[in-house]
Amino acid sequence: GNSVTQMEGPVTLSEEAFLTINCTYTATGYPSLFWYVQYPGEGLQLLLKATKADDKGSNKGFEATYRKETTSFHLEKGSVQVSDSAVYFCALGNFGNEKLTFGTGTRLTIIP
Amino acid sequence: GAVVSQHPSWVICKSGTSVKIECRSLDFQATTMFWYRQFPKQSLMLMATSNEGSKATYEQGVEKDKFLINHASLTLSTLTVTSAHPEDSSFYICSARLAGGPGDTQYFGPGTRLTVL
Numbered sequence: 001g002n003s004v005t006q007m008e009g010p011v012t013l014s015e016e017a018f019l020t021i022n023c024t025y026t027a028t029g030y031p032s033l034f035w036y037v038q039y040p041g042e043g044l045q046l047l048l049k050a051t052k053a054d055d056k057g058s059n060k061g062f063e064a065t066y067r068k069e070t071t072s073f074h075l076e077k078g079s080v081q082v083s084d085s086a087v088y089f090c091a092l093g094n095f096g097n098e099k100l101t102f103g104t105g106t107r108l109t110i111i112p
Numbered sequence: 113g114a115v116v117s118q119h120p121s122w123v124i125c126k127s128g129t130s131v132k133i134e135c136r137s138l139d140f141q142a143t144t145m146f147w148y149r150q151f152p153k154q155s156l157m158l159m160a161t162s163n164e165g166s167k168a169t170y171e172q173g174v175e176k177d178k179f180l181i182n183h184a185s186l187t188l189s190t191l192t193v194t195s196a197h198p199e200d201s202s203f204y205i206c207s208a209r210l211a212g213g214p215g216d217t218q219y220f221g222p223g224t225r226l227t228v229l
Contacts (some may be wrong), residue, residue: 004155036220043116043205044156044220048217088153098144098209102155 002027006090006103013080013110021075021106023064023090031092033057033066034072034100038087047075047088083112115139116208118221125196126229132192133224135206141186142208146218147179150203163190196228 048057053068162183
């Protein structure tokens with residue numbers, strides 16, 4: 001079955017630091033991969049996605065590349081801001097199957 | 113655009129009572145809605161998938177008689193926790209898929225925290 005393994009948190013960084021949150025997956029077929037972000041008191045929002053191998057998803061300075069050979073989809077940002085403090089979820093979904101499988105989430109706190 | 117609301121945002125009830133949670137897509141029509149449960153410091157667990165006008169499809173291990181789902185319109189799905197017990201206390205999140213949109217884009221509500229005393 002499908003599974004997502006995500007870097008455990010919490011992660012605390014200083015403003016302008018480089019961010020990496022690791023995500024690896026196990027799936028049948030050729031899944032789409034996603035990063036969702038949950039800000040305090042809000043619902044999950046789609047941050048970025050990639051639908052096939054070697055695709056790079058990007059949004060708001062965040063990037064993640066779909067690596068089939070390493071079954072990974074690590075989230076990166078070159079310079080984080082306090083406003084990036086949130087919980088980040090890695091997820092996968094198979095085309096034609098609308099279900100999403102989520103990782104456990106990583107809480108990120110950025111300090112000024 | 114693509115906003116999903118949930119009501120109530122939190123609810124406290126006595127053991128043995130039933131609680132209804134609403135999930136609405138505010139500015140789009142959703143043929144499919146999903147209900148998740150999230151335990152503290154854990155991931156989202158899919159409970160069921162509901163399609164407008166048809167019966168919900170429950171994930172393995174989820175009691176369909178306990179968690180009643182009704183997707184009566186393209187903008188509203190409800191989850192009723194029947195005869196709630198303390199072990200049902202959790203954070204319940206719904207999501208909605210945009211009708212005619214990419215098959216893998218879900219928009220999430222802010223969640224409902226249920227506490228059963």
